[in-house]
Every structure is written in C-alpha cells, then in structure tokens.
Amino acid sequence: MRPLDGIRVIDLSRILSGPYCTMTLADLGAEVIKVEPPNGDDTRGWGPPFVVEESAYFLSVNRNKKSIVLNLKTEEGREIFLKMVKEADVVVENFRPGTLDRLKIGYDVLKEVNPRIILASISGYGQTGPYRNKPGYDVIAQGVGGLTSVTGEPGRPPVKAGFSIADIGTGMWAVIGIQSALIAREKTGQGQWIDVSLLDTMISWQTYLAGNYFASGKDPEPQGGAHPNIVPYQLFESADGYFNVAVGNDSLWAKFCQVIGEEELIDHPKYKTNADRVRHREELIPYLQNIFLKRTSKEWVEAFEEAGIPAGPVLKLSEIFTDPHVLAREQLVEVEHPTAGKVKMTGIPVKLSDTPGEIKDHPPLLGQHTEEILTKYVGLEEKKIKELAEKNIVKVYNGQKVNN
Structure with a gap:
C-alpha cells in the first residue's frame, strides 16, 4: 500500500x-x-x-x-x-x-x-x-x-x-x-x-532573516553566497570553479584553519569566535579567498570532508544526474x-x-x-x-x- x-x-x-x-x-x-x-x-x-x-x-x-x-x-x-x-x-x-x-x-x-x-x-x-x-x-x-x-x-x-x-x-x-x-x-x-x-x-520562510530584522531594526542585505550570521559559511572560488564550505561552530573553525594551513588564525583575537568572525568578515573573507585560489574545488572539498568539515562542490544538472549518490537515492x-x-x-x-x-x-x-x-x-x-x-x-x- x-x-x-x-x-x-x-x-x-x-x-x-x-x-x-x-x-x-x-x-x-x-x-x-x-x-x-x-x-x-x-x-x-x-x-x-x-x-x-x-x-x-x-x-x-x-x-x-x-x-x-x-x-x-x-x-x-x-x-x-x-x-x-x-x-x-x-x-x-x-x-x-x-x-x-x-x-x-x-x-x-x-x-x-x-x-x-x-x-x-x-x-x-x-x-x-x-x-x-x-x-x-x-x-x-x-x-x-x-x-x-x-x-x-x-x-x-x-x-x-x-x-x-x-x-x-x-x-x-x-x-x-x-x-x-x-x-x-x-x-x-x-x-x-x-x-x-x-x-x-x-x-x-524568512525565519532567521526576519528574526535578525526584528532584533536589529535593520533590513537584511544580499550576501551573495554568504550567510549573515555565520562566518565562514559560503561560496568560494577555487582554481577551477566554486565550492561551498560551512564552518558552523568554533571547533570546526579550528579544524578549518588546520586544513588551510593557517593555524595562527585559530586564536586570533579578530577571528577566535563566530561573533568575532562575523564582525570582521570584511577582512577575513578576502584573505581566505586568496588561499582558495591555489587549489581546485575537488581538492578543497576532499580535504575539508576528511577533516569532518561540511563542504561541497557547486554542480550543474548534468553532473547531478550522473552522481552515484543521487542515482542510489533514486532521484532520477x-x-x-x-x-x-x-x-x-x-x-x-x-x-x-x-x-x-x-x-x-x-x-x-x-x-x-x-x-x-x-x-x-x-x-x-x-x-x-x-x-x-x-x-x-x-x-x-x-x-x-x-x-x-
């Protein structure tokens, strides 16, 4: 049935x-x-x-x-x-x-x-x-x-x-x-x-954006591939395309810094907590972006996933509908x-x-x-x-x- x-x-x-x-x-x-x-x-x-x-x-x-x-x-x-x-x-x-x-x-x-x-x-x-x-x-x-x-x-x-x-x-x-x-x-x-x-x-569906507005009185602005409340939690350009990475808490931030070879950022006073990173995103994101241009999307995603950090490529439909996981889930x-x-x-x-x-x-x-x-x-x-x-x-x- x-x-x-x-x-x-x-x-x-x-x-x-x-x-x-x-x-x-x-x-x-x-x-x-x-x-x-x-x-x-x-x-x-x-x-x-x-x-x-x-x-x-x-x-x-x-x-x-x-x-x-x-x-x-x-x-x-x-x-x-x-x-x-x-x-x-x-x-x-x-x-x-x-x-x-x-x-x-x-x-x-x-x-x-x-x-x-x-x-x-x-x-x-x-x-x-x-x-x-x-x-x-x-x-x-x-x-x-x-x-x-x-x-x-x-x-x-x-x-x-x-x-x-x-x-x-x-x-x-x-x-x-x-x-x-x-x-x-x-x-x-x-x-x-x-x-x-x-x-x-x-x-x-405005959920947290509406919540941010109710709390601050400020209209939310477009963030491109980023998130207004979490940093880094966004789209980055790599040597051959784009990928997403989601650093949702401070323990992930420490692992993230180790993967990109920037351990000194872990306890940096401007970036130590998520609140710090949100306040200083204008400095942090361009710095990270320059690092990500050095390797391919596949290399970054594999490195982050191996460290337990959520990450994923930006796929086109032609790639999605040949993906083994998508096929295993019977989504085609x-x-x-x-x-x-x-x-x-x-x-x-x-x-x-x-x-x-x-x-x-x-x-x-x-x-x-x-x-x-x-x-x-x-x-x-x-x-x-x-x-x-x-x-x-x-x-x-x-x-x-x-x-x-």
Whole structure:
C-alpha cells in the first residue's frame, strides 16, 4: 500500500504550484483526476524544449494523474464536476480568488454537495486581505515577499532564485494543509477550506532573516553566497570553479584553519569566535579567498570532508544526474510515455520505510481518461458522452489526441 491509497483528489490547478502539490499527493498514492479546460493546462504548450511533441515543463509535474477535459463554464460541465466532487476527498485549485464562486462551484457549493470535501486554494496573495484580487506569479511573490531583496551579490541589482521557489514551496504547504485536514476529518467528520498563498510562503520562510530584522531594526542585505550570521559559511572560488564550505561552530573553525594551513588564525583575537568572525568578515573573507585560489574545488572539498568539515562542490544538472549518490537515492527515474518514449524526471524525495510512494503512470495525454472517468465516476453511458463531446462540454481521447 501507499500512504494516501483510497484518497481521491480532483485537480483543477494548472501551471506549477497546484500541479506540484497534486503530483506529490499522487506519488504518495492518491488518485488524482486532473480536470483540464478544452485547450488543456497552459504548460502543455510551454516550450521548447519538448520531448517529441510533449512539453518538458508539463511532463515534470504531472505524472501519476488522470486527465479529463471538461468545460466548467457550461451548466452541464458544472453538473458533471459536482457529481465527481460527491465521491471525492479533496479539490485543489489555483485560480484567482473568487473564480470558483463565479463558476458556481465555490466552497459553499462544494461542502453542500459533500460535507467531507477538503478544498485547497492556492493563490498569489491569499483569499483575504487588500491584495486578494491581484494576480500572483512566482517572480512577483519573490519580490513582494522579500526574497529578491536578499538574493544576489552585495552592491549589485537584486535577482530572483534560480527556479520557481515560491510556486513549489506553496505547493508543498498545500500538501501539508491537505494531509492535516485529512487527519482532522478523521476526528470531526467534516472537511474544510485550506488557504495558502505564494506571499505567505515567502514571508514564512524568512525565519532567521526576519528574526535578525526584528532584533536589529535593520533590513537584511544580499550576501551573495554568504550567510549573515555565520562566518565562514559560503561560496568560494577555487582554481577551477566554486565550492561551498560551512564552518558552523568554533571547533570546526579550528579544524578549518588546520586544513588551510593557517593555524595562527585559530586564536586570533579578530577571528577566535563566530561573533568575532562575523564582525570582521570584511577582512577575513578576502584573505581566505586568496588561499582558495591555489587549489581546485575537488581538492578543497576532499580535504575539508576528511577533516569532518561540511563542504561541497557547486554542480550543474548534468553532473547531478550522473552522481552515484543521487542515482542510489533514486532521484532520477524513467517513465515510459506513449508519445515521448522514455521520459526522465526527478524522483520522490520522501522515503517511507513501510508505505513508500510510487511512480506508476506517465503524465497523462490531454483528455486521456475522459471517457473512463465519466463512465466510472459519473455513471454516464457512451451515447451521453458522445453527446457531450459534440457540444464541446467534454473532449474524448481517441488514441492520438482529444476529439476536436
């Protein structure tokens, strides 16, 4: 068994935050039914790159799901959706707040149909507050939530994180909220509405930076590859590239100084304690940087690791996905896809000893499971499904693509 076996999720979401959430639920055993509009999830067309004709972006976050094409802007489409909700456990959506109400399928409607339903709403700014109606995208949330202001090199323009951390992080909060609501439902018998936002994610992750601000009243500044509270704990340039080293306490500092051949720094009055090193980082870091230019990243990392000091190289994806440890952890998997062939994707990061997750199914083709879902979960006969398809309320996969 898998931990979420028997849980049925209706996924109205698209792009990244919602699909990442529902992929995680599906990996852990939930049955996820992806309800797509007639043109499909936007990301089906986001490329290049494409794997044959499938978007690499879409493939990355939609495995283990079933796809039904359903036009929710029609009365019959809404009726079908609500019949699906009656037998479901969770609905996930990431529309702008108020959209479900305009479609007449808001939380009040859903809980009337199924009091046990859990609705997870992902948005840019949340379901309440002055900004609730603003559109929210990852890059905007990184800026408004403070991440951009502390990312980048000192004295240089701010930059966003290298991937969509606000979207993915909010998807993770949605998973946590859903699992918490499922546990609560076991006690109360009732579902509930989960409200998570990209902005709240960014703010909640400020942690020690927010703590530093509350304590000092000073806005944190970008540190490049460094840490505001620990020195040295950062990126350094070597003779052939870059590496990170993390000297998290004073005993590690003594070992660090021995590795670099600078034992006199151990008890130096400016550097003896971490607080000393933080106060004098402007002198210490350039001095250390000159030393690190004398050897390669590999040589430094091996020397530090041998001494028990946390260190690691800065790898590219081409290096990560050939690393023996990454492969041993099954963080690279291959799934057979009907049109794209063997598709590589990242593995499941949560390792459960007795009820592990599983990657069973390829990301679905558009409308691939429309007929199956309408028959199995809504109780429609083939004649009725054909009627709905002719009226463009649903689209049925015919072995190559959905009907037009």
